[in-house]
Amino acid sequence: MTTSEQLYERARRLMPWGTQTNAKRPDERLAGLMPFFIERADGCRIQDVEGRWYLDYRAALGPIILGYRHPAVEAAVRAQMDKGILFSMASPLEVEVAEVLTSLVPGLEQVRFMKTGNDANSAAVRLARAFTGRDHLVTCSYHGYSDWFACGEGDGPTWYTREGNGVPIALDALVTRIDYGDTAAAEALFARRGHEIAAMLMVPADWCGVADASFVHRMRALTSAHGVLLIFDEILTGFRLALGGGREYFGVTPDLSTYAKALANGYPLSAFGGRRDVMQKLYDVLITTSYAGETLSLAAAKATLEILRDEPVIEHIWSMGARLQQGFDAAAQRLGLAARATGLPPAVQFHFSDDAEINEAAHHVFFRELYRRGIFAARPFLLSYAHQQADIDETIGAMEEALAIVGEEIGALQTGH
Ligand SMILES: Cc1ncc(COP(=O)(O)O)c(C=O)c1O
Numbered sequence: 001m002t003t004s005e006q007l008y009e010r011a012r013r014l015m016p017w018g019t020q021t022n023a024k025r026p027d028e029r030l031a032g033l034m035p036f037f038i039e040r041a042d043g044c045r046i047q048d049v050e051g052r053w054y055l056d057y058r059a060a061l062g063p064i065i066l067g068y069r070h071p072a073v074e075a076a077v078r079a080q081m082d083k084g085i086l087f088s089m090a091s092p093l094e095v096e097v098a099e100v101l102t103s104l105v106p107g108l109e110q111v112r113f114m115k116t117g118n119d120a121n122s123a124a125v126r127l128a129r130a131f132t133g134r135d136h137l138v139t140c141s142y143h144g145y146s147d148w149f150a151c152g153e154g155d156g157p158t159w160y161t162r163e164g165n166g167v168p169i170a171l172d173a174l175v176t177r178i179d180y181g182d183t184a185a186a187e188a189l190f191a192r193r194g195h196e197i198a199a200m201l202m203v204p205a206d207w208c209g210v211a212d213a214s215f216v217h218r219m220r221a222l223t224s225a226h227g228v229l230l231i232f233d234e235i236l237t238g239f240r241l242a243l244g245g246g247r248e249y250f251g252v253t254p255d256l257s258t259y260a261k262a263l264a265n266g267y268p269l270s271a272f273g274g275r276r277d278v279m280q281k282l283y284d285v286l287i288t289t290s291y292a293g294e295t296l297s298l299a300a301a302k303a304t305l306e307i308l309r310d311e312p313v314i315e316h317i318w319s320m321g322a323r324l325q326q327g328f329d330a331a332a333q334r335l336g337l338a339a340r341a342t343g344l345p346p347a348v349q350f351h352f353s354d355d356a357e358i359n360e361a362a363h364h365v366f367f368r369e370l371y372r373r374g375i376f377a378a379r380p381f382l383l384s385y386a387h388q389q390a391d392i393d394e395t396i397g398a399m400e401e402a403l404a405i406v407g408e409e410i411g412a413l414q415t416g417h
Pocket of ligand 1: 117119
């Protein structure tokens with residue numbers, strides 16, 4: 001048994017899942033190949049408990065935009081640690097981070113800080129309901145684990161069970177889920193119930209895989225026409241799709257938006273904000289938590305945002321992602337496989353087959369072979385400022401070998417079949 005497997009045994013004895021985060025649950029089919037526990041990380045590489053290093057494209061599920069342990073972020077955190085982590089009143093850093101954040105995101109007039117993406121989305125929904133005096137909520141994608149995002153009419157994410165999930169059935173009547181890009185469903189819902197809807201909470205791009213500008217613009221028009229607040233969940237798109245996230249990328253200003261992940265390069269901080277008149281309602285709505293002003297994360301956010309503002313981080317992740325996509329496509333072509341890279345360069349996806357079962361099987365073999373070759377990845381591949389051309393080229397080499405094995409094991413992928 002490897003150290004990783006031994007740890008997993010101990011973990012499962014003490015903790016359901018053996019971990020805290022759904023996307024960090026080990027894939028037992030990949031035992032011995034997929035590292036179940038990570039000991040340390042640096043730049044774009046992570047080291048498992050066996051001491052093996054991997055080139056990482058998981059970015060700790062999105063937060064690592066500058067690379068692990070970016071020196072300027074680490075220095076800012078260390079300097080703040082000498083002053084203290086949490087005080088009995090606010091720290092000046094709250095003001096300083098709010099100033100940088102509002103200067104970078106178009107139309108973001110006021111903000112408040114929280115800890116997780118789920119917190120920020122839950123707070124934005126409470127605020128929108130208070131501001132509009134309406135109860136109904138429209139959601140679009142995964143927004144966190146809280147009750148409002150784990151119920152409703154319409155299908156949720158496939159890995160999210162509704163039945164017996166602990167959320168009162170009565171809440172289903174207050175939430176409708178719309179699939180990203182399903183303009184017809186949204187139009188029908190707004191025509192029927194527009195006057196009851198407080199807010200539509202949506203991702204501007206679907207896990208960065210699909211960016212449907214006409215859907216985003218239409219949702220802005222529909223929500224405005226019905227007095228509904230539009231909230232962008234920018235937890236993953238913020239500072240990755242563009243410096244100003246979906247707001248900047250699509251040129252659409254929602255009433256509120258939420259941030260986490262890349263905001264502080266891995267330190268736990270989230271934010272929600274938007275229109276000043278809406279945010280002023282927070283004087284009547286109690287959104288409060290002891291740790292939201294924790295200063296190490298605020299110091300990390302300030303340093304991260306300044307680097308995002310002053311250095312070509314966004315251009316870099318787009319160009320590295322595009323190089324990865326081109327490399328994958330060229331390798332697939334050389335091998336005669338009908339596979340292609342999809343998604344947007346900052347969050348690359350791959351498509352092997354229109355047949356869902358074959359597509360899944362191919363992904364499994366592909367990732368298995370990448371782990372074997374020291375590449376740690378899942379869907380989507382997330383790029384960071386630390387990935388250099390040589391890292392991408394190393395990955396493309398491993399991808400070509402992995403693809404060859406995918407082709408051997410899954411014959412239906414050969415072109416001409
Ligand atoms: C789009 C989106 N919204 C919200 C969340 C929830 O954020 P957190 O896990 O920090 O609560 C996630 C997390 O993956 C996300 O991707």
